[in-house]
Amino acid sequence: MSSSTVVISDEQTPVHSGPILEVSGLGVEFNVDNEWVMAAEDVSYRIRPGEILAIVGESGSGKSMSSLALLGLLPRNGRCTGSAKMQGNELIGAPQSTLRKIRGNDIAMIFQEPMTALNPVLTVGEQIREAIEQHTELSPADAKKRAIELLLMVEIPEAERRYDSYPHQFSGGQRQRAMIAIALANDPMLLIADEPTTALDVTVQAEVLDLLRTLNKRLNSAVLLITHDMGVVADLADHVVVMEKGRIVEAAPTAQLFSSPTQDYTKQLLGAVPHLGSKVGGVLTDVEVVDGRLELHEEYAEEARRAQAEHSASGVEPALELVDVDIEYPGRFRQPAFKAVSGVSITINPGEVMGLVGESGSGKSTIARAVTGLIRTSGGSISINGTDITTLSARKLKPLRKRFAIVFQDPAASLNPRLSIGDSIGEPLLLHEKLGREELDKRVAGLLDDVQLPIAFRNRYPHELSGGQRQRVGIARALSLRPDLLVADEPTSALDVSVQAAVLELLQDLQRERGFACLFVSHDLAVVELLASHIAVLNKGRLVEQGSTEQVLKYPRDPYTRRLLAAAPVPDPQEQSKRREQRSIILAAGTTE
Amino acid sequence: MSNNDKQRDDSRPSVELSELTLLSQDSDIAGSPRTRDQTARVQTEAKSQGKLIRERFFRHKGALAGITLLVLIFILAFSSIGFAGIPGWWDKEYDVLADRFNEGRPTLTLWPFSLGEHPFGQDVLGRDYFALTMRGTQTSLIIAFIVGLVAMVIGTTVGAIAGYFRGWTEAFLMRITDVVITIPTLVIAAAVAGIVAKAGIIPFALFLGVVTWTGLARLVRGEFLSLREKEFVESAKSVGASSARIIFRHILPNTVGVIIVSTTLAISGAILLETALSYLGLGVTAPDTSLGKAINDNRSALTVRPWLFLWPGAFIIGIALAVNFIGDGLRDAFDPKQTRVKQ
Numbered sequence: 001m002s003s004s005t006v007v008i009s010d011e012q013t014p015v016h017s018g019p020i021l022e023v024s025g026l027g028v029e030f031n032v033d034n035e036w037v038m039a040a041e042d043v044s045y046r047i048r049p050g051e052i053l054a055i056v057g058e059s060g061s062g063k064s065m066s067s068l069a070l071l072g073l074l075p076r077n078g079r080c081t082g083s084a085k086m087q088g089n090e091l092i093g094a095p096q097s098t099l100r101k102i103r104g105n106d107i108a109m110i111f112q113e114p115m116t117a118l119n120p121v122l123t124v125g126e127q128i129r130e131a132i133e134q135h136t137e138l139s140p141a142d143a144k145k146r147a148i149e150l151l152l153m154v155e156i157p158e159a160e161r162r163y164d165s166y167p168h169q170f171s172g173g174q175r176q177r178a179m180i181a182i183a184l185a186n187d188p189m190l191l192i193a194d195e196p197t198t199a200l201d202v203t204v205q206a207e208v209l210d211l212l213r214t215l216n217k218r219l220n221s222a223v224l225l226i227t228h229d230m231g232v233v234a235d236l237a238d239h240v241v242v243m244e245k246g247r248i249v250e251a252a253p254t255a256q257l258f259s260s261p262t263q264d265y266t267k268q269l270l271g272a273v274p275h276l277g278s279k280v281g282g283v284l285t286d287v288e289v290v291d292g293r294l295e296l297h298e299e300y301a302e303e304a305r306r307a308q309a310e311h312s313a314s315g316v317e318p319a320l321e322l323v324d325v326d327i328e329y330p331g332r333f334r335q336p337a338f339k340a341v342s343g344v345s346i347t348i349n350p351g352e353v354m355g356l357v358g359e360s361g362s363g364k365s366t367i368a369r370a371v372t373g374l375i376r377t378s379g380g381s382i383s384i385n386g387t388d389i390t391t392l393s394a395r396k397l398k399p400l401r402k403r404f405a406i407v408f409q410d411p412a413a414s415l416n417p418r419l420s421i422g423d424s425i426g427e428p429l430l431l432h433e434k435l436g437r438e439e440l441d442k443r444v445a446g447l448l449d450d451v452q453l454p455i456a457f458r459n460r461y462p463h464e465l466s467g468g469q470r471q472r473v474g475i476a477r478a479l480s481l482r483p484d485l486l487v488a489d490e491p492t493s494a495l496d497v498s499v500q501a502a503v504l505e506l507l508q509d510l511q512r513e514r515g516f517a518c519l520f521v522s523h524d525l526a527v528v529e530l531l532a533s534h535i536a537v538l539n540k541g542r543l544v545e546q547g548s549t550e551q552v553l554k555y556p557r558d559p560y561t562r563r564l565l566a567a568a569p570v571p572d573p574q575e576q577s578k579r580r581e582q583r584s585i586i587l588a589a590g591t592t593e
Numbered sequence: 594m595s596n597n598d599k600q601r602d603d604s605r606p607s608v609e610l611s612e613l614t615l616l617s618q619d620s621d622i623a624g625s626p627r628t629r630d631q632t633a634r635v636q637t638e639a640k641s642q643g644k645l646i647r648e649r650f651f652r653h654k655g656a657l658a659g660i661t662l663l664v665l666i667f668i669l670a671f672s673s674i675g676f677a678g679i680p681g682w683w684d685k686e687y688d689v690l691a692d693r694f695n696e697g698r699p700t701l702t703l704w705p706f707s708l709g710e711h712p713f714g715q716d717v718l719g720r721d722y723f724a725l726t727m728r729g730t731q732t733s734l735i736i737a738f739i740v741g742l743v744a745m746v747i748g749t750t751v752g753a754i755a756g757y758f759r760g761w762t763e764a765f766l767m768r769i770t771d772v773v774i775t776i777p778t779l780v781i782a783a784a785v786a787g788i789v790a791k792a793g794i795i796p797f798a799l800f801l802g803v804v805t806w807t808g809l810a811r812l813v814r815g816e817f818l819s820l821r822e823k824e825f826v827e828s829a830k831s832v833g834a835s836s837a838r839i840i841f842r843h844i845l846p847n848t849v850g851v852i853i854v855s856t857t858l859a860i861s862g863a864i865l866l867e868t869a870l871s872y873l874g875l876g877v878t879a880p881d882t883s884l885g886k887a888i889n890d891n892r893s894a895l896t897v898r899p900w901l902f903l904w905p906g907a908f909i910i911g912i913a914l915a916v917n918f919i920g921d922g923l924r925d926a927f928d929p930k931q932t933r934v935k936q
Contacts, residue, residue: 369827374831397833398833401833409824410824413825414824414825414828416843416847417825417929418846418927419846420929428833431832431833431834461929461930463929477828481832
C-alpha cells in the first residue's frame with residue numbers, strides 16, 4: 001500500500017489474491033438521549049479485487065451507516081464495534097491520522113448528490129487536483145496533467161477546457177462523473193458508491209452505471225455499491241447483501257439472489273419492485289436487432305395510430321383536455337423568459353389514468369401545476385370537464401377546485417407541520433362545503449378509513465408519521481371532495497419500494513372504486529405501466545409520444561421514448577444484460593438516424 | 594405484480610415511529626369493525642389546537658415558573674400602591690418626602706420576618722423606596738408590554754404582507770421599513786418623545802412601539818419568503834384556500850417561534866430604551882418614575898447606598914427573565930414537534 005504510486009496505467013492491478021476488504025461482526029450504534037440505539041449489527045461480508053458488491057436495503061436498514069463506519073466517518077454520537085480489515089489492516093478503532101491516509105487513497109467514496117459534494121466556488125479541475133495532491137508528491141503541473149487524464153477517463157468531453165469549469169457549468173451526470181474522477185484520483189483499491197445514481201435521470205443513470213462497469217473492469221478496483229434500487233443491483237453487482245433493520249438478511253451472488261431468493265424479506269422486496277414490461281409483456285417489441293442494426297416493424301405503428309385515433313374520437317367529454325399548452329417562466333432583468341412547456345396537447349377521458357413520463361426538466365411537474373391552477377399558462381387551453389380554466393379569474397376558479405385535486409411528491413413538505421392530520425384532511429371540506437364540526441369529524445374519519453389509516457391519526461402531526469402514512473394522508477386530503485380528476489405528481493418517488501407498492505395499490509383501488517380520472521406524473525416507467533392505461537412522454541417541454549400503455553411501451557415510435565425505455569434498469573440480471581446490449585445498439589442507431 | 598401481500602405490510606408503521614403509534618395501530622387495525630369503532634370513539638375525539646397548545650405550555654416547567662413570577666410581580670406592583678386612583682394596601686406614597694430613618698437603610702428583615710417602616714429603605718430625598726420601586730415596576734411593565742404588543746402587531750403585519758404578496762407591495766413596505774431603520778431611534782425620540790412623554794406613559798409606550806417594529810418585520814418577511822414556496826402552501830392553494838387563510842392558518846403558525854423570540858427581545862429592549870430616554874430627560878419625567886429611571890438616578894450610589902440600585906435592578910432582572918421563560922414556553926407550545934417537554 002504505498003501511497004506514492006501514481007503510475008497511470010489501465011492495467012494497474014494490485015497483486016493480492018485475498019479479499020480487499022473483510023468485514024466481520026461490524027456493529028454501529030448511536031447515542032440518542034443517553035441510550036445506545038442499534039443502527040447495524042453483526043454485519044459481515046468480504047470483497048475481492050475487481051468485485052462489485054451491492055448492499056441493498058430500504059431506508060433505515062443501516063446500509064449507509066455500516067459503510068461510513070469503515071472510513072471512520074460516523075457522526076459524533078456514533079460508535080462502532082467488530083472488525084473491518086483492509087488487506088489485513090484493521091480499520092475499526094484505527095486512529096484518525098491512519099484513517100485519513102486511507103480515505104481518498106485506498107478507499108474512495110462517491111456520494112449521492114454530486115451538486116452538494118462538489119465545492120461550488122472551486123473549478124472541477126482544481127478539486128480533482130486537490131484530491132491528487134493530498135496523497136502524492138506530484139508537482140502541480142503533473143497533478144493537473146493527471147487530473148485531465150482522469151476527466152478523459154470518466155468520459156468528459158473536451159477535458160482540457162472543462163478542467164477550468166465550475167460545478168454549476170456541468171450537467172448532473174457530468175458532475176457525478178467528476179465525483180468519480182475525484183474518487184479514482186489515487187487509484188483506490190476500494191470504491192464506496194453510496195446511491196451513486198439516485199439523483200440522476202434514468203438515461204444519465206444508465207451512462208454512469210456503464211462508466212462504473214467499464215472502470216471497474218479496467219482498474220480492477222473493488223466497488224462497494226450501496227443502493228435501494230434493485231434495477232441498479234441487477235445491472236452492476238456481482239454479489240448482493242440484503243439488509244433489513246441493521247442486520248444482514250441474505251447474501252448471495254446476484255444471479256442466484258434474483259432467481260431464487262431464500263429469505264421472505266428478500267422475496268417481499270423483489271416482489272415490491274415494479275418490473276418494467278411485466279404488465280404489457282415486454283418492452284421495445286417493435287425494435288429488433290438484425291446484424292447489429294436496428295429494424296423497425298412498421299405494421300405495429302399503423303395499428304397503434306389507429307387505436308389512438310379511435311381513442312380521441314370516442315365522443316365522450318374528456319375529464320381533462322390540454323390543447324397546445326405553452327407555459328413560460330418569466331425572465332428577470334436581462335434573462336429571457338424560460339419556456340418550460342410548449343405545444344402540449346393531452347386528452348384524458350373520464351375514469352382513465354394517464355401516465356405523464358419524462359426526465360427532470362421535461363416540464364411534467366409544470367404541467368401538473370398548471371392543470372391544478374397553481375401556475376398560469378401562456379398559451380393554449382386547459383379544460384376540465386369542458387370548462388377552460390386558463391381564462392378564469394381566481395374567484396371563478398375557486399368553486400371549480402372541488403373537481404380536481406393534486407397529490408404532491410414529497411409528503412413531508414406538502415403537509416403543514418403545524419396542522420394536525422385531521423385538520424389537513426378536513427381543510428378542503430371546510431373550505432368548500434362549510435360543514436359543522438361534527439359532520440366534518442365524521443367525514444375525516446371516513447377518509448382516514450378509506451386510506452387505511454386508524455382514526456386516532458387525526459390528532460397526530462405530520463412529523464409523527466412515516467413517509468408512506470404521510471402520503472396516505474395526502475391522498476385522503478386530495479380525495480376529500482370526491483374530485484373528477486386527480487393529479488398525482490410523483491406521489492411515490494420519495495418512498496421505499498415496499499411502501500411504494502402499498503401506496504400504488506391503494507391509489508389503484510381508490511381509482512377503481514371511485515372512477516376518477518388521473519394524471520399520474522412520474523419519471524418511473526415501471527410505476528406508470530402498473531397504473532396507467534395511457535402514457536404521454538415529455539422531452540424538454542414537448543410531447544414526443546402519446547398512446548396506450550401497451551403501444552408506448554412495446555411499439556414506441558419516438559427515438560427518445562426508445563432511449564428512455566432502454567435505459568430503465570429491470571430487476572433481473574439476465575434480462576438486464578440483454579437490455580444493455582439492446583440499448584447500446586439503439587444509442588448507436590440514434591446517432592446515425 | 595405481487596403487491597397484494599405488501600399491502601398489509603405497509604399498514605405497520607416504519608421503524609422510526611414511536612411506540613405509541615404501534616400500539617394505537619394495533620388496536621385499530623386488528624380489532625373487529627365494531628370494537629374498532631368503539632375504541633376509535635374513546636381515544637379519537639378531535640382535539641382543538643388551542644387545547645393542545647395550552648397543554649404543552651403548562652407542561653413546560655420554565656414557562657410555568659416564568660408566568661408565576663410575572664403574575665406575582667404584577668400583583669405586587671399594582672396592589673401595593675394602587676393604580677389609577679384606586680388605593681393599595683401600602684400606606685406610603687412614592688412621591689412624598691419624609692425624614693430619613695437610619696440613613697434610609699432598608700428595614701426589611703427575613704428572620705424573624707418583618708417589613709419595618711421602609712422595607713426597601715429611603716432614597717436621598719427620604720421617599721419610601723418600596724413605593725417608588727413599585728411605581729417604577731408599574732411604569733416599566735406597562736411600557737414594556739405595550740411596546741412589545743405594538744411592535745409585534747405592526748412588525749408581523751408588515752412582514753407577512755410584504756413576504757406573502759411580493760411585488761410592489763413588498764418593495765413599498767420594505768422601503769418604509771428601511772427608512773424607519775435608518776433614522777436613529779434616539780434622534781426621533783429627542784424630537785418627539787419629549788412632547789409625547791408629557792402626555793403620559795401610554796402614548797409614550799405607543800410611540801416607542803411605532804419605532805421598534807422594524808427588526809421583527811424583516812425577520813417575519815424572511816420567514817414568509819421561504820415558507821410561501823413550500824409545498825404545503827401550494828397544496829392549500831390547490832384546494833382553493835384564500836390568501837387570508839393561507840397567511841393566518843398555514844404560514845403564520847409556522848413563524849410563531851421567530852415572532853415570539855423577537856417579541857420577548859423587543860420587550861427587554863423596550864425596558865432599556867425607556868431607561869436611556871428617561872436618562873436624557875426625554876422619557877418618564879420626575880416626579881413619576883420607572884425602574885430604569887430609578888437606577889439612573891441612583892447610579893452613583895452603588896457604593897454608599899447599594900439598596901437604591903439593587904431593588905429596581907432585581908425587578909428588571911425578574912421581569913426580563915420571566916418574559917424570556919414565557920417566550921420559550923410559548924414557542925415550544927406552538928411547535929407540535931415538541932413532544933418532550935423540558936423538565
